[in-house]
Amino acid sequence: xxxxxxxxxGSPANESRARIEALHTLLAxxxxxxxxxxxxxxxxxxxxxxxxxxxxxxxxxxxxDDHHLSDAGSLYLWPHLCSFLH
Numbered sequence: 001x002x003x004x005x006x007x008x009x010g011s012p013a014n015e016s017r018a019r020i021e022a023l024h025t026l027l028a029x030x031x032x033x034x035x036x037x038x039x040x041x042x043x044x045x046x047x048x049x050x051x052x053x054x055x056x057x058x059x060x061x062x063x064x065d066d067h068h069l070s071d072a073g074s075l076y077l078w079p080h081l082c083s084f085l086h
Contacts, residue, residue, distance in 0.1 A: 010052030017042065039084050041077050 031038035062073030
């Protein structure tokens with residue numbers, strides 16, 4: 001089931017944030033340079049207290065491995081990225 005898959009493949013949001021904190025701190029420092037931007041989609045891919053492979057609130061896969069968005073994930077993040085860039 002979707003819920004079972006999310007439990008098996010997801011992780012608590014606080015643990016997920018802790019794993020990427022050092023990298024995101026470094027990227028935020030780099031983004032402080034003129035002309036450099038850092039869009040952090042992490043919080044957008046968490047549904048409540050769990051971060052998993054699905055577009056939040058759906059059964060559509062957002063990511064299909066550790067580094068690549070699915071088509072559904074790209075379509076979900078697109079308006080957020082556009083808003084960030086404007």
